[in-house]
Amino acid sequence: MVNSKKRILTGDRPTGALHLGHYVGSLANRVKLQNDYESYIIIADVQALTTHWDKDDHLRNDIMQITEDYLAAGLNPELSTIFIQSMIPEIHELTMYYAMFTMVNVLRHNPTVKTEAAQHGFKEMSYGFLGYPLSQVADISIFKANLVPVGEDQLPHIELARRVIRRFNELYKPVLIEPEALVGEVPRLVGLDGKSKMSKSLGNAIYLCDDARTVQDKVKNAVTDPARIHKNDPGHPEVCTVYEYHSVFNRPELEEIESNCRQGKIGCVECKKNLAVKLNNLLEPMRERRQQYNQAAIKDILMEGTRKAHAAALDTMAEVREAMAINYFDR
Structure with missing residues (x-):
């Protein structure tokens, strides 16, 4: 045929x-x-x-x-x-x-x-x-x-x-x-450093083969709004790398995250923890398939x-x- x-x-x-x-x-x-x-x-x-x-x-x-x-x-x-x-x-x-x-x-x-x-x-x-x-x-x-x-x-x-x-x-x-x-x-x-696109040579990448702990550690060190010093400070999500990742990998919660960030109702640590969970949810099925080969x-x-x-x-x-x-x- x-x-x-x-x-x-x-x-x-x-x-x-x-x-x-x-x-x-x-x-x-x-x-x-x-x-x-x-x-x-x-x-x-x-x-x-x-x-x-x-x-x-x-x-x-x-x-x-x-x-x-x-x-x-x-x-x-x-x-x-x-x-x-x-x-x-x-x-x-x-x-x-x-x-x-x-x-x-x-x-x-x-x-x-x-x-x-x-x-x-x-x-x-x-x-x-x-x-x-x-x-x-x-x-x-x-x-x-x-x-x-x-x-x-x-x-x-x-x-x-x-x-x-x-x-x-x-x-x-x-x-x-x-x-x-x-x-x-x-x-x-964008890479975790917020400066340029994600790249192996720049050391700013999360790899598909990273384990859960590695993803958590990398997200923890990702660049956020540099003008935000305290948890309750109003944030500027449009300049935040972590927010950009939420816009790609966590769209259902994006509007709420943006609102809470601008009003200082959510801190960067909590926002990063949320992102790490979403990324690991994406990568976990890949980790399982990886074990098959x-x-x-x-x-x-x-x-x-x-x-x-x-x-x-x-x-x-x-x-x-x-x-x-x-x-x-x-x-």
């Missing part, structure tokens, strides 16, 4: 454990989408090397960690194909074909690439870093994804994918699918997902080679 579901391609670079920012930004949505779409979840280990090329000894552990986080969050390997990018050589082959007709200036002017280069302090960009958007195009197109869930900041990548795929179809044969961006309301979760089970899931993804990639590449007339011995 032909699968009538539209196909989604999404994923992450394996650079460490996932945190609450990842969960609200994309992971929770993936769990919902897997019921309605044929989902391919790529662990982009090759693309991780564009910024972590000197830390390749961490990759194996990071791949296992991110897969465990996926499963704990609710991704079902029966519904979502979780696979490792580097183990699909056809992705790299297709990337190179795209590189033959994509101009360097197109890559240099990609706003996301320029922003990331500045964030990492790159004075010069390596060939791999400059070209990783083409690798993403190959990721998307080799699985013939109809939709790619992204935030607003990733839209330039999808537009590039559409341009490259359209050009391929014009040059050769229309065998590839131009994807659409599936743009959601992706909240940028040992390292051997995770490895089996990755191997099976990669096998399935490889089969799909082989089918697409047969069409690509035929379209380019480079299937020399198949004719």
